[in-house]
Amino acid sequence: MKRNTVSVCLFMLTLLLILTGVTSVQAESSGDECLRAVVEDISPSSVGRDEEFTVGISLENCGTQIPEDITFEIISVPSDIIITEDLVAEIPVFVYKNSERQLRYHMRTTPDAIPGPHIIKMKLTYGSEDVKRTAYYEVEIIVTGEHAEPRISSVITDPKYIYAGDTVDLDLEIENFGDSIAKSVVVNLDHGFKGITSSTIGAIAPEGKQTALFKFKANNSGTFDIPVIIDYEDDYGIQKDEYYIKITVLDRKSSLNLASVKVNPVLPQTDDTVELTMRIENSGDRTINSIRVYADHPFQGLKESFIGTLDPDEDGPAVITFVADQAGEFEIPVIITYIDDFGEEQIETKVNVIIMEQNGGAGTIIIIVLLLLAVIGGLVYNNYRTKKSKDEIIKQLMEGSSSPAEDTKE
Template structure:
């Protein structure tokens, strides 16, 4: 081997040694302290509301050296997840290079936990002061929930057939068709009647039902589409659903009717004391209070009569007396006032009254004669009608006899 060949060989050998040294340095550098955390499992995988679960963490050595001064801790927890043990785990040193350490945290969701993803923030630290390492990890916990679905299952009214002026009891059966619990259920009616517009139901379990009660006065006749708003809370928070119901109000003015009117005497004369009686009937399904009748007449005497309370299908008299001090034909306005659960109401009507003039005996005699003539005319008409009937019967009888005689001949 000549000198040149020796130099070339030595140069190649030195290059190989240098390259081998470089690789060794890199391997030592890559094989330094290394530790990692792995979220192994969340059990059960589907976490419900107000349920317990566990989170398993595995600490694994990813380097060539044994890690020291290891601290693993949970640094941020969602408000609706509770950890039931210490948040910090301290490990002075792994036993050997390929060691692993298993951590398991017991947790539970709160009763008001909101469904959806929840992030748990964790931190891993290890090493000495001159080689201190900090790593962060996230564990995602999916909280599952159920939707509630409160709906109207039936509609009932009392009375069944609603008339204008009726006081109505409305019952809405609310049933939960969903899988979650409906909490703080409130039902509102968007109507223009006088009365109650909201009803608190409370909580409804799955398949549960409650009755929302309302009371109102059907002020006007017609067909009405009434929005029904149901507000509630379920696992996903506050909810609001809207439905419609239809009510038909029939045309009838009020619950009070004038059953009869009596004037005593029937044909009063000028100067007579008259007793006027009007019977007021409650034809509705509810009691009516403070029934008062006012007669707007021009005579001296009483003008108002107080009846009081009338129960369903009950009637009462409104009686006044006055002196008919002037003859003539009168149309007396009458105002009937009453009160119910929704305030005071009025009904107006009229009464016709004839007051005769005081006259001489001849005039009275003429009136009596006229009355007698009318009565006589009625008697005569009845007499003629009777004779006519008798004649028809006689003719029929005679006709039947002649018919038989003809047959004999």
């Protein structure tokens, strides 16, 4: 069955070559010169990339006269087919009127030959100086190839559960499910975050795997369908495939938090040297480096404090010292900066500080509020929860009692 199929193919190729021949002068009678070219065989019939093959051509006399001054030449060759023989064959004359002449061309496809049909064009010229006859032929060579099929086989993120503000390591495992080598593989990730969006992984053999590495800052929460574009080359040239992966970023405030604020003295007055202590807590699961706290207060003194590094669940003090040279209630902007893999990040917040006039006799209510805030702030920071009777405290303070209210623990 296979041999019959090959025979049919050779017959069709021969018929194609004969039918595509265009002769400038046709034979008008049995006494005219007539010469034709016929494809004898293409061996092997299936030609792959970087493979050798041969094409056999037979020149047959189809008239009653002996043809003279015969020239058979290949006039056009695809760039990915190499022919080792001379492209021009000259035959002075046939010996007999029924003679035949066989030509065999050894050819080879290049390693980067593009699969598909390739046309080789030929020209046959014969006849005397007075009457020249020319015919043109085409031979079709089919170059076979295989497709590569690189696809995403796994998606791994570190951390596994991503929160807004996290720096994410994303590994995409790319596996080649095709039959050809996937060459020059580049994976592009259109995630929309700040970070790495392209990874070059080279070549992937059939059934082989390679990992594309990405890193980005997940600064927004939500569920994202992220396009993944894979550029590569296979036997059929440059290819581009597009897939999608789903990434969920959970909503969470920054892992750096202002845990507590302490003012020393508790009730600062004008001309006092004030020590403002802000404890910064790392509530995340990654170590944060180069932490600085900047308090933009209007007084004379220090405005910046360097904490350095905080491990997960660790806190550290930022101490700002200044001279309270004016009285009033001040809302002080505080900027916490730190450095991660993508540069400097910052968190903005505010703290309130009240400066009393020197011997100014401030209202008792203000003093009470400040005392309560100081007490409650200290208790919250030390993880104690205390119940007090606000009415009893106010009554005792108004009466000038020095005995504290009785504590009740939950």
